[in-house]
Structures are given as structure tokens and as C-alpha cells.
Amino acid sequence: MKKQIVKTITFLGIFFSSNLFAITPPTPEEYKEIVDSFKLIDTSEKELSRTYKINGEIIKAELQKEENEPFQEVQHIITIGDKDLGEPKNWTGIDKYDQKLLFVACISLNKKIVLASLVRSSFNAKKTKQTAVRYAGYVTEIEENTCCGNYGDIGDDCLFDEEHSAGWETSIPTYNPNEFYPYFNEQRILERLYETGTCDKKATNEANIEVLLGNKWIPQEQSWDIKEKIATTILTLNQLLENAKSNQKLTFEQINEVLKNEELNIKTLQKYNDLAYYLQLSNKNKEAIFILEKIIEKFPNRTVAYLNLADAYNGLNNKDNAKQNYEKYIELMKLDNKKSKIPIRVFKHLNVFKSNETIREK
Structure with a gap:
């Protein structure tokens, strides 16, 4: 006391x-x-x-x-x-x-x-x-x-x-x-x-x-002031998050190294999702997709991962994959009775995709 x-x-x-x-x-x-x-x-x-x-x-x-x-x-x-x-x-x-x-x-x-x-x-x-x-x-x-x-x-x-x-x-x-x-x-x-x-x-x-x-x-x-090659072997998931947040350079090798040392599981899932989010936010879309696809492979019902993945594909102007993942995100949100919480931008993106498809068909 x-x-x-x-x-x-x-x-x-x-x-x-x-x-x-x-x-x-x-x-x-x-x-x-x-x-x-x-x-x-x-x-x-x-x-x-x-x-x-x-x-x-x-x-x-x-x-x-x-x-x-x-x-x-x-x-x-x-x-x-x-x-x-x-x-x-x-x-x-x-x-x-x-x-x-x-x-x-x-x-x-x-x-x-x-x-x-x-x-x-x-x-x-x-x-x-x-x-x-x-x-x-x-x-x-x-x-x-x-x-x-x-x-x-x-x-x-x-x-x-x-x-x-x-x-x-x-x-x-x-x-x-x-x-x-x-x-x-x-x-x-x-x-x-x-x-x-x-x-x-x-x-x-x-x-x-x-x-x-x-x-x-x-x-x-x-x-x-350790060299980059040594630093790569000792980076932690938390350090990757900090680097991604401050828009520092990250390599696929560094991300792979952390995935080896800190398993993607239910305890680390949120941090890996946050890492992908910050990467996508700073236009590192390929790196974000790399992580998000691993998340979805292991946690196929991780709803927010489909939204982040769609945004990352959209950032790369890959409209087909973006559309597919936006639609999957909407599907899972409806199953969870959360349709009202779907961001308006998701529907706007889909409408744009559909308009472009109509133009192409004509």
C-alpha cells in the first residue's frame, strides 16, 4: 500500500x-x-x-x-x-x-x-x-x-x-x-x-x-552505428513498425527476417496488420501487399486485411485485384452485420471500377 x-x-x-x-x-x-x-x-x-x-x-x-x-x-x-x-x-x-x-x-x-x-x-x-x-x-x-x-x-x-x-x-x-x-x-x-x-x-x-x-x-x-547487414538480422517487429511509421526505407529482406524470427500468429497479427497499413500509407504498396497476403493466407477471415489489401492494389493501379478485395471486404462486413461501418470510399472506388468496365465494354 x-x-x-x-x-x-x-x-x-x-x-x-x-x-x-x-x-x-x-x-x-x-x-x-x-x-x-x-x-x-x-x-x-x-x-x-x-x-x-x-x-x-x-x-x-x-x-x-x-x-x-x-x-x-x-x-x-x-x-x-x-x-x-x-x-x-x-x-x-x-x-x-x-x-x-x-x-x-x-x-x-x-x-x-x-x-x-x-x-x-x-x-x-x-x-x-x-x-x-x-x-x-x-x-x-x-x-x-x-x-x-x-x-x-x-x-x-x-x-x-x-x-x-x-x-x-x-x-x-x-x-x-x-x-x-x-x-x-x-x-x-x-x-x-x-x-x-x-x-x-x-x-x-x-x-x-x-x-x-x-x-x-x-x-x-x-x-x-551498426552496419545495415547486421542491423537486418536484429530488427524486431516493433522496430519495423517504428521505421514504417517514420517512413524509413524497409526492404523485403528485413521484413522476411522478422517474419522468420517473430511468427505471424494471433498475438502478432495486429502488429503485422499495422505494419502493412503504415507501409501502404507511405506508398510502399508492394511491401504492404507482401505482408497482407501472408496475413490472409493464415487468417482468411481477417476482414480489415482485405480493405488494406484493396487499398494497396489500388495504389498500384491494379484495379482488378483492388475490386476483388473491396468486394470480399464488403462481404465479410455484411456477414458481421457491420454494413453501416463500411467506409464510403469503398463504394466510390467500386462505382469507378464499374463505370470504367462499362466504358471498355462499349
Whole structure:
């Protein structure tokens, strides 16, 4: 009960410190409607973790999440080898959408391991309806004899300067957080840790810190700018979604790689459908069709997939396949007693197709 009270007070402090929200916070349903209107991606189920090799020791640092609708709270959970260091019970609020983890390992002057994380997440202000970005930071100092949750933050000043405090957030008209935050990538975060004396550059270099990416151990600083071929093998479905949403280049090889690693099943179905939707939205119709046909092959009654597939074929000016899939979509919607919810554009497209067929017959 005590933990929940502390968490609630902390959360409310962060929440009401922003003048971006209306006085009454949005309900979960209202919140979802707002973020959906900006096409933000729910990444709340994404695991935020890094596995390091430091001086030959395997260390896994992850952020445990707890739901606090419509937000989340996170804390560090650290494992050294087979030794679980326990939970520090130190929670920080983040948002559910567009989460990205920036994680850095380094060595302090007194030869202790320092793990620093910065979680970037996004939301939309109900009052201004602008995209806003929140940053939550942790800096943890550990050693091998640490146990039982007796570790925690050594100060947000290691990450945030006087202008940007913990839980710092801002509102922007377009979603490009890299433009306004001074420590938006791992290299800048590490430089900040050196500047504040939290970590020692020489000791860090001598530690030969490596990061596990896929099944490869990569030197930490190389892992931040990894080559495309290696990146292809480690992309996740969530990363593909983020890339598709921000209109980054995606290849069939990358999509195939993810399909191999993350099976198309009932749990991943919605994310693959969203991936195809964002691809089609940015005129990557061939890639969208590639995914949607796999979805329909496995889930032939997936109604919305036929609509997305028809739109993608229409984008390629393939009217015959577009018509076939629009008609299948209408058929399934009628069977589900949802005829009134069929978008008007579907009927408009079909009318155009029929008019063209009449002209061709004449």
C-alpha cells in the first residue's frame, strides 16, 4: 500500500507539472483516441533491455514495467551472471507510445559499473493536440557484491542539466524529438557521464564493453552505428513498425527476417496488420501487399486485411485485384452485420471500377 501511495504521488507530480493537459486527465479511451489520431504506435509490450559483457562478466539490465493506465511506470532490474540483484523499488513514469530505450554502460573512477538509461516516450496533449515527448532517466552504480535491491539512482544530474530535469517533456508540432533534446543518443549520453565525472573514459575503454545484438557481441560504441547487414538480422517487429511509421526505407529482406524470427500468429497479427497499413500509407504498396497476403493466407477471415489489401492494389493501379478485395471486404462486413461501418470510399472506388468496365465494354 505504501509503495502504491508513493508511486501515485510521484506520478501525479509529473502529470500535473505539465500545462499541456487539460485540468481533467483524459480517460484511457480518450487517450487512445488522441494517440490514434496522430498514428503513434503502442510499444508498451516491448521489452526494454540490454545485455552487456563487461570485463568478461555478463550483465543484463532491463526495465520492468507496471501499468498505470493510460501510462506506465518502469524501474531497473539488473542481473549479473546468474545473480539477480533484486528490485530497487524506484519507479519512474513513462508513456505507452513510441517508447525507445537509450542504454549506456561505463566505468566510474572507483572502478564500479555504471548503467545509465534514458527512456523516450510520446503522448498527445488533450488540450493542444500536439505530440509531446517525455524523457525518464536512470543512472545506477553497481558492484559484484550488490544484492537484494540495494542499488538505485545516483542522481539525475548525471543525465539532465539544469534546463532539462528528470521527467522532462516538451510539445512539438512534428514528431522529431532529436531536434530539441541534448542527450538524444547513446554517444551524447556517454559524453554527459564523462562531463559530470560519473564515469571515467580511460577505465571505460579498458573494460572492453560489448553489447549482445541478436547472437553477436559488438563493441558498445560500434553497436550505436551498426552496419545495415547486421542491423537486418536484429530488427524486431516493433522496430519495423517504428521505421514504417517514420517512413524509413524497409526492404523485403528485413521484413522476411522478422517474419522468420517473430511468427505471424494471433498475438502478432495486429502488429503485422499495422505494419502493412503504415507501409501502404507511405506508398510502399508492394511491401504492404507482401505482408497482407501472408496475413490472409493464415487468417482468411481477417476482414480489415482485405480493405488494406484493396487499398494497396489500388495504389498500384491494379484495379482488378483492388475490386476483388473491396468486394470480399464488403462481404465479410455484411456477414458481421457491420454494413453501416463500411467506409464510403469503398463504394466510390467500386462505382469507378464499374463505370470504367462499362466504358471498355462499349
